[in-house]
Amino acid sequence: MITNVPRLTSADWDSWYTASWPTLYTAGWPSLVTDKEAEYFHRAVRPRPGMTAADLACGNGQWTRQLAAWGVKVTGYDFSAEAVRQAAVAGLQDGLSYTQWNINAETIPAALLPGSLDLVTCRHALPFLEYARALTDVGRWLKPSGTFYALVRVAADQDNDDADDGAAAQNDSDQEPFHRGFTEAQIDSLGIGWTHRTTYRLSAHNCGIVLRGYGDTATTPRHTAGETSRLPAPPPTPPAIEETRAR
Template identity: 40%
Template sequence: MNMAAPAPHHRCPPPDSPALRAQHGNQVATSTKTPPQAPGTARQRLLPALPTAADWDRHWRTGQGRLVTALEQDRFLRRVRPQPGTTALDIGCGTGKWTRNLASWGLSVTGFDFSSEALRQAQAFPHPRVEFRHWDFDDRATRLPGLPRGGLHLVTCRLSLEYLDTRQLLAHVARWLHPHGAFYALTRVADSDHAAVTAPPFTRMLRPAQLDAVLTHPLWRSAYHATVPPFTAIVLRSPCPADLPLRPR
């Protein structure tokens, strides 16, 4: 088992600080890594197409659920320390196994997915503290209904981060969370861009540069990650009290 060292603690300047605006606005330009290219470039055309909702419906009908291991549960509880009685949101909940785990630890949870078939299976196992809803986060994250700013204590995203616009999503999650809230993700990370491009559509992986961008996102005070191949767990804590517009990728 390979446990990665915790990422360095990040401190946020005040919301109106020129330093934060400079960091935020010039993040791509000042990076030492190859900057992401605009949509339509040769690099993006090499990436495999994302599965559609209909593709996911067919996938879930095969009965291939997402395994939740005892090891992951133990590490999540020790690292994140979710508090009973608080509220959580589970992004890309699939058939709801992880969502129901959160509820069993005393949280009130809403699970979101854009596959109708996944939600049908999830709703077959009701729980008094769980609600499942249909939503496409990548397209409509800014218009999530009934979600007050700062109203959540925990947001989780298991094996779905690699299908989303991570930079925009993390900015939205930072606004949704309580100042002491946490974001937890489980994802696959490729060891090279080539491995990410050639991964099967339902086991998509983040590129190494994408993982680095998640861990250094400017709106979070601290970041931690640990790897137990083939998965990497990510915990971001305490979003910064800033509401700056993000440049499109």
Template identity: 40%
Template sequence: MIVQEQRTARHWDLAYRHGTVFEQVTDAEQQMFATFVRTIREAQDMRVGCRAVDIGCGTGEWTRALAAMGIDVRGFDFSAVALSKARKLSLGARSDRQPSYELWDVNTDPIPTSLVPGTIDIVTCRLSLSYLDVARFLTDVRRWLAPEGVLHVVTKVAEKQPEPPEMGPYVLPHRGLDERQLKALCQGWRSVDGYKLDPQGETTALVLQHPVDASFP
């Protein structure tokens, strides 16, 4: 099932307050990310810091996974409840680096001063891009990325979603992108790579690098 309507910060605050969680990050997902995102390997080889931002971070599970890989990462979300939980969970995480978090509605608020153009190595959207104003977001990402920077997107594929089981009021189905939107998302980048996170291809990842001028329909 794919959610069609947008949801407000108030909705997400209520959902997270009642224990809503999204899919857990697996070891296999982290390994595939490290394999396909070249910036990480290059930064590790050169023993220099790698700076990332996680957009729509929720309670910070993916943000903490990035920190555990040795990445300096800041998570952004527009749910204050989610970020409060993310900060508490991050305090107990086993990592040399601690992620930071910032409240931000990416669709409507001014861009935070921490997102300096040309300084971000990796921008990640894990199951969050389809909730954003994609055209506006891609324009901003192109400005934020460093010369070798990468946009990494994990999303549900609309056409491949199974019928969901009966769900309670605070168990949220995912919103996803359809095949046409995925194809459009890959336009405007000189380097495009991707991989499936499950055998059926219900969840896919895209690795986009070296942007050129393009628009998202």
């Protein structure tokens, strides 16, 4: 079955952040940063002060602010003017900024130069993007030692002939356009073109994905999409600055 997934507009997201976010924030969904996510992120990525980063589809900046709190110099990019406004209201500081950008349709910002970033992150948003093209761009922006991190919702498998074609992912139903995720098959396909991949479950419905070495076959054997590595032992990790109530 081939399903056409409707594109959400910036106005759709503006309305969602204006009307829905306060209720969802209280309920702990969708993107509050938990101590568990912070710990696993530190184990897999090992962020350090002075790193440069881009946070794609940053929403109102909760994860962007978390990266800044760890000393990362980061810019958050989002489609929604209302999300960017909320992020700015929550606080700006040296090394923390936000820019409105339609990742799927607009020209890449001048700041995202090839080989310029240590880290690119994208939480709960990759299924909304033309993710095959987006990951190619991410691979170009990263330094050779750079890392891509995504947190995605795990969706139920569907009989979808477009399951791994790199287009925007299928949402669970037409009534839940803001709740998109990836199937297991789509998650498996995300390692193609990268030499190293780590995946881990944070819960039954959330999966962390870490990719390194885009297109680098000279120094590291290419892994297949289904291969993953173990997480290293955890370093001392500061707690998340924003934490969901529901674990």
